[in-house]
Amino acid sequence: xxxxxxxxxxxxxxxxxxxxxxxxxxxxxxxxxxxxxxxxxxxxxxxxxxxxxxxxxxxxxxxxxxxxxxxxxxxxxxxxxxxxxxxxxxxxxxxxxxxxxxxxxxxxxxxxxxxxxxxxxxxxxxxxxxxxxxxxxxxxxxxxxxxxxxxxxxxxxxxxxxxxxxxxxxxxxxxxxxxxxxxxxxxxxxxxxxxxxxxxxxxxxxxxxxxxxxxxxxxxxxxxxxxxxxxxxxxxxxxxxxxxxxxxxxxxxxxxxxxxxxxxxxxxxxxxxxxxxxxxxxxxxxxxxxxxxxxxxxxxxxxxxxxxxxxxxxxxxxxxxxxxxxxxxxxxxxxxxxxxxxxxxxxx
Numbered sequence: 646x647x648x649x650x651x652x653x654x655x656x657x658x659x660x661x662x663x664x665x666x667x668x669x670x671x672x673x674x675x676x677x678x679x680x681x682x683x684x685x686x687x688x689x690x691x692x693x694x695x696x697x698x699x700x701x702x703x704x705x706x707x708x709x710x711x712x713x714x715x716x717x718x719x720x721x722x723x724x725x726x727x728x729x730x731x732x733x734x735x736x737x738x739x740x741x742x743x744x745x746x747x748x749x750x751x752x753x754x755x756x757x758x759x760x761x762x763x764x765x766x767x768x769x770x771x772x773x774x775x776x777x778x779x780x781x782x783x784x785x786x787x788x789x790x791x792x793x794x795x796x797x798x799x800x801x802x803x804x805x806x807x808x809x810x811x812x813x814x815x816x817x818x819x820x821x822x823x824x825x826x827x828x829x830x831x832x833x834x835x836x837x838x839x840x841x842x843x844x845x846x847x848x849x850x851x852x853x854x855x856x857x858x859x860x861x862x863x864x865x866x867x868x869x870x871x872x873x874x875x876x877x878x879x880x881x882x883x884x885x886x887x888x889x890x891x892x893x894x895x896x897x898x899x900x901x902x903x904x905x906x907x908x909x910x911x912x913x914x915x916x917x918x919x920x921x922x923x924x925x926x927x928x929x930x931x932x933x934x935x936x937x938x939x940x941x942x943x944x945x946x947x948x949x950x951x952x953x954x955x956x957x958x959x960x961x962x963x964x965x966x967x968x969x970x971x972x973x974x975x976x977x978x979x980x981x982x983x984x985x986x987x988x989x990x991x992x993x
Contacts, residue, residue: 646746646749646750646761649749649750649753649759649760649761650741650760650761650762650763651735651760651761651762651763652763653762653763653764653768653769653772655735655760656676656735658733658735659733659734659735659760660732660733660734661680661732661733661734661735662676662678662679662680662734662735662736662737663679663680663682663734663735663736663737663748664676664679664680664681664682664737664738664766665682665683665684665736665737665738665744665745665748666681666683666738666739666744666766667683667685667686667687667690668681668683668686668687669687670739670766671683672835673835673837673838674766674770674835674837674838674840674841675766675841676737676766676769676841677841677845679737680724682720682724682725682748683716684712684713684716684717684738684744684747684748685709685712685713685716685744686716689709689712689716692708693705693708693709693712696708696709709743710747713743713744713747714747717747717748717751720748721755728757730756730757731758732757732758733757733758733759733760734752734757734759734760735759735760735761735762736748736749736752736759736760736761736762737761737762737765737766737769738765738766739765739766739767740764740765740766740767740768741761741762741763741764741765741767741768742765745761745762745765746761749761770837773840773841773844774840776844776847776848777840777843777844777847777871777873777874778871778873779873780844780847780848780873781847781871781873781874781876781877781878782873782877783852784847784850784852784856784877785852785854785855785856785881785882786812786855786856786857786858786877786878786880786881786882787855787856787857787858787881787882787883787884787992788858788859788860788878788881788882788883788884788963789801789857789858789859789860789884789886790860790883790884790885790886790963790966790969791860791885791886791887791888792893792947792951792952792955793823793893793897793947793951793954793955794888794893794894794896794897794900794943794947794951795886795887795888795893795896795974795976796886796888796892796893796896796974796976796977796981797859797860797886798813798815798821798859799896799976799981800886800972800974800976800981800984800985800988801813801857801858801859803981803982803984803985804857804985804988804989806982806985807982807985807986807989808989809855809857809985809989810850810851810854810855810856810857811856811857811858812846812847812850812856812857812858813858813859814843814858814859814861814865814870815859815861815865817834817839817842817843817846818833818834818839818865818866818868819831819832819833819834819866820833820865820866820867820868821900822859822861822862822865822866823951824914824917824918824921824950825901825904825911825914825915825946826865826866827866827914828903829903829904829907829910830903833866833867833868834868835868836867836868836869839868840871843871843874847874855882855992857992858878858881860878860883860963861878862958863875875962878963879962879963879964880964880965881963881965882965882968882969882970882992883963883965883966883968883969883970884969884970884971884972884988884992885966885969885970885971885972886972886974887971887972887973887974888973888974888975888976890944890947892975892976892977893943893947893976894940894943894944894947895943895977896976896977897943897946897947898939898940898943899977901939901943905934905937905939908934908935911934912931912934915927915930915931915934916931918950921950922949922950926949929945930942930945930946933945970988970991970992972984972988
């Protein structure tokens with residue numbers, strides 16, 4: 646079987662990448678572009694694992710082989726029924742063991758030039774973590790700082806639309822970064838999945854051009870940024886994004902429209918602020934939600950939560966903050982892309 650093993654650097658030599666792990670393992674993270682064709686599903690893998698411990702390794706292997714054979718047969722009749730004779734798939738499992746080995750061997754017996762990823766997903770995961778340590782180092786970041794509601798994310802999107810190079814960490818994390826940043830209709834990726842998405846994006850960036858990014862804390866919701874990326878961001882140039890209180894209030898009403906449309910969910914998020922604010926304060930905010938007073942709630946959050954939190958936050962990590970370019974941003978205006986172009990002219 647050793648002649649069927651290939652290293653990670655040959656990923657792009659194949660027509661298709663096949664992940665034979667369980668759907669749960671695949672959902673946790675997978676090689677970009679890989680297709681899930683499990684040889685054991687979630688329940689089957691749990692069953693074989695229990696047999697291995699409680700009966701014997703031999704009986705578990707025999708039962709597992711029968712299930713794997715049936716599942717490979719099913720994939721041959723369905724998932725891969727239309728693959729041509731010259732098809733070249735790369736197959737992997739957790740660590741390049743029996744699951745991927747079984748499918749690789751069967752496919753080669755058929756006549757396909759299938760290969761097995763040496764070390765499996767475990768090797769890919771190690772390479773991802775290694776990459777996250779080095780990929781940010783050559784990049785020249787321009788960090789958008791400023792309080793919540795100033796429209797930093799909208800400015801980042803406008804910079805992208807104006808042709809600038811951007812890194813949208815909140816998009817990768819499916820989270821807006823604050824206590825009210827969770828998205829009602831989207832789950833965050835797992836840490837492993839976030840790491841993969843981030844590594845892919847970092848590899849796409851051109852080190853000869855500046856990379857605009859929004860200032861973030863160590864964690865965005867439940868996922869954590871690599872220390873190497875935070876360090877590179879802290880060394881970058883800064884733009885202080887400023888907006889009037891009225892503009893910020895209007896912007897938050899728009900930005901939180903999805904939250905107001907799910908009032909029960911919004912109230913649950915406000916309840917999570919207990920410990921940061923008194924029960925009386927939280928109760929008052931919940932009353933504003935019940936009464937549909939969006940503007941009043943936005944002003945309350947700016948004055949009593951976001952601005953005090955921003956004042957307490959440690960901005961000292963940013964080496965060049967004192968030399969930050971100050972931008973008076975109008976996040977609600979129609980000319981945000983033109984405003985972004987003006988900023989690009991000042992920073993490139």
